[in-house]
Amino acid sequence: PPKWIVATDVDALGRTGTIRAMESVGDREAGEFLVAHGETGSEVYSDSGKWTAGARVKKREISRYGKITFLERPVEPEAGEVAAYACASIRSEGTDALPWSKDSESFLARARFARKRAGGSVSDDVQTSLLEGLEGWLAPFLQADGRLSEHALLDALRYALDGTAVDRLAPKRIALGNGIERTISYETVDPSEGPVPVLETRVQDLFGCATHPVVAGVPVLVRLLSPAGRPVHVTRDLSGFWSGVWGDVRKEMKGRYPKHRWPENPLTERP
Numbered sequence: 001p002p003k004w005i006v007a008t009d010v011d012a013l014g015r016t017g018t019i020r021a022m023e024s025v026g027d028r029e030a031g032e033f034l035v036a037h038g039e040t041g042s043e044v045y046s047d048s049g050k051w052t053a054g055a056r057v058k059k060r061e062i063s064r065y066g067k068i069t070f071l072e073r074p075v076e077p078e079a080g081e082v083a084a085y086a087c088a089s090i091r092s093e094g095t096d097a098l099p100w101s102k103d104s105e106s107f108l109a110r111a112r113f114a115r116k117r118a119g120g121s122v123s124d125d126v127q128t129s130l131l132e133g134l135e136g137w138l139a140p141f142l143q144a145d146g147r148l149s150e151h152a153l154l155d156a157l158r159y160a161l162d163g164t165a166v167d168r169l170a171p172k173r174i175a176l177g178n179g180i181e182r183t184i185s186y187e188t189v190d191p192s193e194g195p196v197p198v199l200e201t202r203v204q205d206l207f208g209c210a211t212h213p214v215v216a217g218v219p220v221l222v223r224l225l226s227p228a229g230r231p232v233h234v235t236r237d238l239s240g241f242w243s244g245v246w247g248d249v250r251k252e253m254k255g256r257y258p259k260h261r262w263p264e265n266p267l268t269e270r271p
Contacts, residue, residue, distance in 0.1 A: 004030035031070070038065035044077060044085040046146070051089030053099035053153075057082045057146030082146045083139035090134060095127045101150040104157055109186040110170035111161040113195040117169050117216040130160060169216050174199065178208030178271050184220060196221055203232055203253065204260065207269040212238040224249075227257050242266060 002024035009021035025033075040063040046055045059081060063071035090097050098104075112126050130137070137160035141152045158166070173181050174197070182205065186195040197215040200223040212235075213220040219236040226232050232249055235241045246266065254262040263269045 003027065034063070034065045034068070034070045038063050038068075038070065040064075040071075042075060044081050046085075046089075050093060051086045051097065051146065053097075053148045053150075055147070057085050082144065083135065083142055086142055086146045086148075087134040087139060090138070091131050095131060099148055099150045099153055101154065104150065104154045106172075106185065107154060107157055107161075107163070107166065109188070109195045110172070111157070111166050113186050113197070113218075114166045114169035114216075115161075116194055117218070118165070126161070130157075133160070136160075170197070171215065174213050174215060174220065176206065176209050176213055176271075177211050178206070180205060180271055184215070187221075189221060198223065201225060202227060202229075203249070205271050206238065207263070207266045207271045209238055210242075210267050212236065226253060227260055 004025040004027065005019075005022045006025055007019045007022045009019070011018040011020065040061065042059060042061045044057060044059045046052065046057050048055050051057065057077070059075050059077040061071075061073050061075045062069060108126065115126065138148075138156050141156040141159070142148055143152075157163075170186060172183060174184050175181050182199055182201050184197050184199045187198045188195050189198075190196075197218060197220045199213060199220045203224045203226070206222070206224070213222070221234065221236055222238060223234050224232040224241075232253070233241065233245065247264075250262045250264070253260070261269065
């Protein structure tokens with residue numbers, strides 16, 4: 001059959017049509033007609049149909065006549081088009097579309113805690129504000145083709161949420177009263193409270209600590225562990241723990257781990 005035809009008598013009322021009369025047309029004549037009567041436009045797109053962190057954003061020029069696409073060619077995106085496409089797609093999909101890592105998720109939790117300590121409320125939706133301002137904080141960290149690495153996302157978040165202030169109000173490590181340092185996390189234990197600082201460490205690490213560790217005025221939620229790393233007790237009042245249930249915990253730990261030190265007065269011991 002010919003590649004191009006002009007149908008002069010067509011029955012197209014049903015799901016399939018019937019051509020009763022037609023004339024074949026050569027490639028040159030068909031091309032001239034399509035160029036003269038078609039429309040040419042462009043679109044920014046991704047092969048996946050939406051922005052993803054690892055997919056390149058592209059642009060193409062498309063010439064159409066009705067539903068017939070007769071020319072398609074890649075072109076260079078103009079300034080801002082790739083970022084605009086990425087931001088619109090992320091805003092539609094939500095922040096889950098971003099390439100989150102443990103470091104960036106941890107930073108976001110710290111930022112939420114810092115915002116509350118700086119005068120915000122638990123209901124402050126950091127992620128909503130991030131989506132609303134994508135063009136201002138995320139776009140500068142996108143690669144030219146729209147890709148975004150996990151490391152670049154963390155840098156962008158620190159830029160957007162004042163990483164220096166977060167580091168000051170929500171540090172990643174804390175110095176204990178006995179002189180040792182430990183890493184802390186920020187977890188949402190109670191939704192009404194928002195993220196809180198959490199320290200998970202062995203009981204022996206807290207020997208010599210008379211006062212409870214505090215971050216930005218908030219008592220740290222301490223999860224005490226056995227020498228094997230199993231949960232022993234949870235407290236926000238370390239001095240109360242030593243003067244209260246420590247006697248019972250000590251007896252149990254002494255029976256399970258007889259080779260370890262379990263002093264009656266842990267405040268006079270070194271960690």
